[in-house]
Amino acid sequence: MSALLTLERVSAGYGHQQVIRDLSLALGEGQLAALIGPNGHGKTTLLRTISGLLHPSGGTIALEGRRLDRLRPDQIVEAGIIHVPQGDLLFPEMTVLENLRMGAYLPEAAREEARRLEEVFALFPKLRDRQGQLAGTLSGGERRMVGIGRGLMAGGRLLMLDEPSLGLAPIVIDQIYEAIATLRASGRSVLIVEENAMRIAELADVLHLLDNGSFAWSGSGAELLSRPESLAAYLGA
Template identity: 45%
Template sequence: MLKLEQVSVNYGATCGIDRISLEVREGELVTLIGANGAGKSTTLRAINGLEPLAHGRIVFDGETISGATPAAIIDAGISHCPEGRRVFPQLTVRENLEMGAYRRQDRQRVRRDMEQMFDRFPRLRERVSQVAGTLSGGEQQMLAIARALMSRPRLVMFDEPSLGLAPNIVEQIFALITEIRSEGTTVLLVEQNAYAALEMCDRAYLLENGHIVIEGTAGEMLANQDIRKAYLGG
């Protein structure tokens, strides 16, 4: 479904990612692991058109999307749940969800999808008229996930969804991501909690200093002694 072919992104003289190649097959949950600054978030931002490519190309469902606008990439079927949640703090919960569907013309279907989001996230229904900036961290993450789903994506990218959340909320978020995948949406996940990410995924890529250094199935990555020492506590 998604292929990155020798993709590079530069920040001035600094290389964010350097000629990385990866693929995500339809229906998979694929994760990117690695230390802070390894290039994981840059990879997602390159996919959704927020970072221009210095080299390579990105293909989604057989069509080249490198160079496309973020809006066109949403229309193609990719959505992004960003690091730090990035809800619109002065807008209400309902307005944030409406922003997730701003490219859609089928307003009646949008209203039905919003009701489905409220069924999935009852706390959001309770706070539908509350401005998002006053929600708890866990509630904001639920809102960010629901907003990402409002575009009805075929592929959704999650960037550090567990960041800064209490352990019980983290468990709920991971369960939600697994559920989203089980319902047929393909998932590309960036997650600092490498063990949890590998427990959830089908395949994984390890990024170090902008390069993919190891790739494999979840079982292969969990069994790799170098990964266990560096990222899984031995």
């Protein structure tokens, strides 16, 4: 399988504080890869670096061979990487529909807006009923659905999700994971940050364990599920 996303010895951080160090990975077309590990060890920083919100201090990032690490965030979106950040980050005084349509601002996405809306509503049926409701009045789970849906409206080759289940009730987490499973089954390439390693292991093709800014372990979901005790110290199990 040829790589869609390639990172080679990527380092990044904030000011003089280096958070991630010499990270390399390859994500294939149609794969779901998960970043797992303790809080504060670089998972969100890595997503922010890929999407251009942080500039790497070293290394290269490429999408199908095209260098991204020198591009602006808007250029990276145009190249095909969509980043759904942690938290809601919606426009609370706008309706659900208006928030979703904000994701379809690129020319190609605008042309396909109606079709993509139907895809989002099929993935999250509750949003069809809520489309005229102000985003600020939604429940936490509904806001998370809108955030993911807005990212899907932009299209792209790779969808990056930062802790999509964070702070949600178990029944809502099940709904979010059903949607992620549907995306994976449709062939969508996904890179996801998730604290619940055992849950994402059921879906992921590959998992990367980040510890102090470096990969301490990489392997398949099946490998993690077959010997979770080997990673217990890192995962807090």
